[in-house]
Amino acid sequence: MDIFVKEHKVFDLINNNYHLLPVINRFGVNLGNKDKTLNEICKINDINIDFFLAIVNTYNNKDYFPEKELKSFSPLMIVKYLKKTHTYYTNYMLPKLEKLLHKLIESDSSDSNQLIVIEQFYFKYKSELLLHIKEEEEKVFPLVEKMVNNKTYDAGFNIHSYEKEHSDVDSKINDLKNLIIKYIEPTYDENICYEFLVTLFRFEKDINDHARIEDNILIPQLLEIERAQNE
Amino acid sequence: MNKKVYILHRSAVVQNGLAEILHHNINCEVKLFESFPDFEIVSETLGDKYLVLVEDNQLNSSSFKSFIRNRNGVSVIKIINSFTQSTGNDTIYLYDNAGEIVNKVNVAFEQMTKPEKGEDTLSTREIDVLKLVALGYANKEIADKLHISTHTVISHRKNITEKLGIKSVSGLTVYAVINNFIDTSNINISDLL
Numbered sequence: 001m002d003i004f005v006k007e008h009k010v011f012d013l014i015n016n017n018y019h020l021l022p023v024i025n026r027f028g029v030n031l032g033n034k035d036k037t038l039n040e041i042c043k044i045n046d047i048n049i050d051f052f053l054a055i056v057n058t059y060n061n062k063d064y065f066p067e068k069e070l071k072s073f074s075p076l077m078i079v080k081y082l083k084k085t086h087t088y089y090t091n092y093m094l095p096k097l098e099k100l101l102h103k104l105i106e107s108d109s110s111d112s113n114q115l116i117v118i119e120q121f122y123f124k125y126k127s128e129l130l131l132h133i134k135e136e137e138e139k140v141f142p143l144v145e146k147m148v149n150n151k152t153y154d155a156g157f158n159i160h161s162y163e164k165e166h167s168d169v170d171s172k173i174n175d176l177k178n179l180i181i182k183y184i185e186p187t188y189d190e191n192i193c194y195e196f197l198v199t200l201f202r203f204e205k206d207i208n209d210h211a212r213i214e215d216n217i218l219i220p221q222l223l224e225i226e227r228a229q230n231e
Numbered sequence: 232m233n234k235k236v237y238i239l240h241r242s243a244v245v246q247n248g249l250a251e252i253l254h255h256n257i258n259c260e261v262k263l264f265e266s267f268p269d270f271e272i273v274s275e276t277l278g279d280k281y282l283v284l285v286e287d288n289q290l291n292s293s294s295f296k297s298f299i300r301n302r303n304g305v306s307v308i309k310i311i312n313s314f315t316q317s318t319g320n321d322t323i324y325l326y327d328n329a330g331e332i333v334n335k336v337n338v339a340f341e342q343m344t345k346p347e348k349g350e351d352t353l354s355t356r357e358i359d360v361l362k363l364v365a366l367g368y369a370n371k372e373i374a375d376k377l378h379i380s381t382h383t384v385i386s387h388r389k390n391i392t393e394k395l396g397i398k399s400v401s402g403l404t405v406y407a408v409i410n411n412f413i414d415t416s417n418i419n420i421s422d423l424l
């Protein structure tokens with residue numbers, strides 16, 4: 001199944017890609033919906049079905065680009081969704097990673113400082129990510145609101161520099177994975193390490209998809225508004 | 232590895248000039264050929280890992296192209312006779328100065344000796360570069376400290392990242408610390424990151 005459509009059911013979605021669990025949760029969609037279709041679920045929860053499909057498909061399929069749907073929903077909807085995702089990272093994912101990393105360090109039977117250095121690297125990554133999120137929430141998203149409401153457009157933010165920042169942030173996650181999988185002496189509790197890595201992989205996937213939504217949906221919409229306003 | 236460079240150029244002046252520059256700066260074996268047919272006849276005796284500097288009109292001949300196609304150990308730098316501003320690493324211009332030419336040949340040899348992707352042992356030189364990267368030095372500073380060109384530093388960094396799979400400077404620093412490449416007894420590691 002490459003593309004989800006409104007006739008699919010929640011089970012199809014999750015069974016096909018369980019990474020979508022937190023995604024539908026951000027829309028307020030719970031489990032336990034029996035055999036209702038996505039269309040029905042969206043109606044009940046007052047969700048724009050095109051938007052819902054654009055998001056889950058972008059998550060599910062790297063090559064998916066919701067060109068047609070793009071114009072059918074407001075950037076404000078996306079912003080609301082992206083903010084929820086940020087909250088999921090800051091309130092759930094990062095604390096979870098930290099707890100596991102802490103447990104991992106405690107389980108280390110050697111007296112080397114390798115994992116301590118890894119933890120410092122993680123905190124470096126985290127501070128960059130938080131800064132990035134803060135910038136989006138304080139600069140980018142308000143700008144979106146302004147643009148949508150057609151108020152004055154101030155060019156204090158360069159839309160085009162946005163994508164580069166994403167690649168900086170995700171190269172660090174990749175480095176973290178590399179360091180742990182390839183180079184750290186395995187003097188720790190393996191099960192904790194695996195759990196940490198699995199969580200990290202899930203987080204990486206989620207955040208890459210999140211960035212793709214920003215790059216592939218939000219940015220093109222902003223550029224479109226900018227173009228229209230310049231005409 | 233015994234470095235081998237073969238020069239294919241119609242001009243004896245160019246052949247010998249390049250050979251002279253290489254002999255003075257790089258420890259390598261140089262052989263001169265006027266044309267591709269001369270080269271091809273003896274090619275079986277020339278080994279399978281070498282660098283060819285070849286005049287661009289010969290490079291574009293179909294016989295040269297098909298010769299080079301299945302020879303993985305052979306690297307090519309083309310020689311351009313016209314007066315053009317020097318740009319890429321895979322091209323030597325007749326008006327390049329000796330330093331530029333040596334640099335291009337060195338970079339080509341570095342690429343040739345580069346291990347397959349995934350092999351993670353760094354060369355001594357790469358470790359030198361890595362240490363300085365970890366300590367926060369910029370490319371220019373590293374170049375000065377190690378008496379190499381900035382270009383070579385960049386090429387080392389590219390190889391390091393490729394070998395280790397680590398892209399960010401802080402990630403490289405962590406690698407250097409956990410492998411004890413840098414002495415961290417007097418520094419706060421998180422300041423380096």
Ligand SMILES: [Fe+2]
Nearest residue numbers: 082133136214
């Ligand atoms: Fe974001």
Ligand SMILES: [Fe+2]
Nearest residue numbers: 136166211214
């Ligand atoms: Fe972002």
